[in-house]
Amino acid sequence: MYRVDGNEKILANEFNNYFCSIVAKLSDKSQNADPTDDYPECKVSNSFGFIDFTVPDICEAISGVANKESSGRDGITAKIVKEQKYLLAPPLTKLFNLSIKKGIFPEALKTAIVVPVYKSGDKMHMTNYRPIALLSVFSKIFETLIKKRVLSFLLQYEYFSEKQFGFLPGKCTDDALVDQITEICGVLEEKKMVAAVYLDISKAFDTVDHRVLLRKLENCGIRSFLLQ
Numbered sequence: 383m384y385r386v387d388g389n390e391k392i393l394a395n396e397f398n399n400y401f402c403s404i405v406a407k408l409s410d411k412s413q414n415a416d417p418t419d420d421y422p423e424c425k426v427s428n429s430f431g432f433i434d435f436t437v438p439d440i441c442e443a444i445s446g447v448a449n450k451e452s453s454g455r456d457g458i459t460a461k462i463v464k465e466q467k468y469l470l471a472p473p474l475t476k477l478f479n480l481s482i483k484k485g486i487f488p489e490a491l492k493t494a495i496v497v498p499v500y501k502s503g504d505k506m507h508m509t510n511y512r513p514i515a516l517l518s519v520f521s522k523i524f525e526t527l528i529k530k531r532v533l534s535f536l537l538q539y540e541y542f543s544e545k546q547f548g549f550l551p552g553k554c555t556d557d558a559l560v561d562q563i564t565e566i567c568g569v570l571e572e573k574k575m576v577a578a579v580y581l582d583i584s585k586a587f588d589t590v591d592h593r594v595l596l597r598k599l600e601n602c603g604i605r606s607f608l609l610q
Contacts, residue, residue, distance in 0.1 A: 397498050400508045405588045426539045426603035434479045435527055440471040443526040447519060454518035455493055463519050478524055485610030491521035532604065541602050 444467040447460045463470060481487060494515035503510040533551075536542065542550060547558035562578075569576050583589075599609055 401513045408589045425601045429605045430535050430603045437471045437475050440475050443523045452516050460519050485607040
């Protein structure tokens with residue numbers, strides 16, 4: 383059992399080792415299948431066409447960033463960026479467009495401060511903490527810009543299943559609940575039996591096989607320098 387004790391440096395290293403090892407163990411268990419195996423999958427024949435971001439695009443993305451006091455390693459908060467958005471937007475526009483065309487995402491925007499946050503149970507056990515990654519606000523702005531473009535492209539080609547309710551505009555988990563209740567009630571009215579299986583995948587995002595993810599992105603039209 384991983385325990386929370388020792389000085390700050392030792393404690394930080396122990397948390398780091400724990401968070402890294404738990405994901406690695408789960409990944410080993412979940413990635414036994416060959417990621418190159420073919421399986422039925424929706425494909426988009428058209429490729430995503432990148433059009434340069436503009437200064438107004440950047441300003442809009444900056445305005446949409448949540449007003450949080452936290453910051454990444456650079457110590458710059460969202461409030462500071464919002465106050466100076468008209469000054470920062472032109473150079474950010476140039477940098478973001480260059481990053482896309484070169485197929486390189488800056489290392490500084492990938493680096494996060496990881497904070498262990500207590501969940502429940504014994505506070506002396508590391509298993510009762512979850513990691514929160516604090517990224518640079520510029521990373522969040524970049525992410526917002528890319529998400530908006532890619533999501534618009536995928537919606538245009540009706541890539542998503544009608545049964546997907548999360549992470550899509552105009553849909554929410556309440557819609558999923560209504561959909562399922564409606565289906566269950568319909569079956570019961572036909573005097574049939576109903577069974578359901580619910581899955582909660584541990585560390586779902588952390589254990590995604592990036593080889594599979596890259597193939598999926600390519601299949602749905604994200605190719606060339608943007609995929610890189």
